Amino acid sequence: MRFRSAGKPVEWFKRSFGSDYLKVYAHRDAEEARQQIDFLEEKIHPAAGAKILDLCCGSGRHAIEMARRGYNVVGQDISQELLDIARRDADESGLALQFIEKDMREIPFKNEIDIVVNFFTSFGYFEDHNDDQAVLNAVSEALKAGGRLLLDHINPDFVCASLVRNETRTISGLEVCQERWIDEGRQRVEKRLTIIEEGKTRTYLESVKMYKREEIAVMLEKAGLRIGETYGDFSGARFSKDSPRMIVIAEKA
Structure with missing residues (x-):
C-alpha cells in the first residue's frame, strides 16, 4: 500500500513511523520490552557482551533494555524521528549504543553480529516478495556463523x-x-x-504480508538460515494456529 506524492508512490512505512505512531502504540512500552528481552535471554542465552542488532528498532525500547543488560547493541531503523528519540533516551540513561538510519534491506555488517532481533511485526512490509527475502539475506550476511535471529511476526490464522x-x-x-x-x-x-x-x-x-510459518522457513533456508523453535507468544507457549504471535528463532549455518 502506497501514498502518492507529486505523482510518485511513497511506501507507507516511510511516513507512518513518527510521533503519532508512538502515541497510538504507547501501550508498547519499556515494561513490555523488558519481558521480551527476558524471553530472548531464556530462549537464546546470549553470551555476556554479545553484539546484538535490533533491526527496525524504532524508538529504541528493546535496544536500550539490552544495553542496560550489558550487551553490545546496535539499533537500525529507517525513521530519523524515532531514532532521535532513541538516541535521546539512551543518552539520558547513560548508555553507549549505536543507532543507524538505514533501510532494513541494507545492513552494514558482515559476519559480525551474534544475534539479530526483529520485534513487533517489523517484517513483511514490502510489496515485492523479493524485498522481504532481501531482508533475510542481509540478516544472514550480518550474522556470524552460528549466529541467531529472533523474528517476531503475526500469525496469519490468528x-x-x-x-x-x-x-x-x-x-x-x-x-x-x-x-x-x-x-x-x-x-x-x-x-x-x-x-x-x-x-x-x-x-x-x-500493510503487512501474512507469511505462514512454512513460507518463512523456505525464505530463511534461501538466506542460509535454519529455522528452529517457533513460539506462539512471549510466555514461550508452543506455536499453533490459535497463537497470537509467530516468534521464529533461526540460526546461521
Whole structure:
C-alpha cells in the first residue's frame, strides 16, 4: 500500500513511523520490552557482551533494555524521528549504543553480529516478495556463523480469525479511528489509521504480508538460515494456529 506524492508512490512505512505512531502504540512500552528481552535471554542465552542488532528498532525500547543488560547493541531503523528519540533516551540513561538510519534491506555488517532481533511485526512490509527475502539475506550476511535471529511476526490464522474491522478510541488525547481488512489476493493485512486532533485529520496506512510459518522457513533456508523453535507468544507457549504471535528463532549455518 502506497501514498502518492507529486505523482510518485511513497511506501507507507516511510511516513507512518513518527510521533503519532508512538502515541497510538504507547501501550508498547519499556515494561513490555523488558519481558521480551527476558524471553530472548531464556530462549537464546546470549553470551555476556554479545553484539546484538535490533533491526527496525524504532524508538529504541528493546535496544536500550539490552544495553542496560550489558550487551553490545546496535539499533537500525529507517525513521530519523524515532531514532532521535532513541538516541535521546539512551543518552539520558547513560548508555553507549549505536543507532543507524538505514533501510532494513541494507545492513552494514558482515559476519559480525551474534544475534539479530526483529520485534513487533517489523517484517513483511514490502510489496515485492523479493524485498522481504532481501531482508533475510542481509540478516544472514550480518550474522556470524552460528549466529541467531529472533523474528517476531503475526500469525496469519490468528489475524484472520480475530480481526477487529472498525474501532474508535481516544488515545493520548487523540481520537483514533482504525479500519482493518484482509487483502486475500495479496495476502496482506491492512490498516488505515485516522487521527483527529482539534478538528484536523491525519491519515496513515499500514500493510503487512501474512507469511505462514512454512513460507518463512523456505525464505530463511534461501538466506542460509535454519529455522528452529517457533513460539506462539512471549510466555514461550508452543506455536499453533490459535497463537497470537509467530516468534521464529533461526540460526546461521
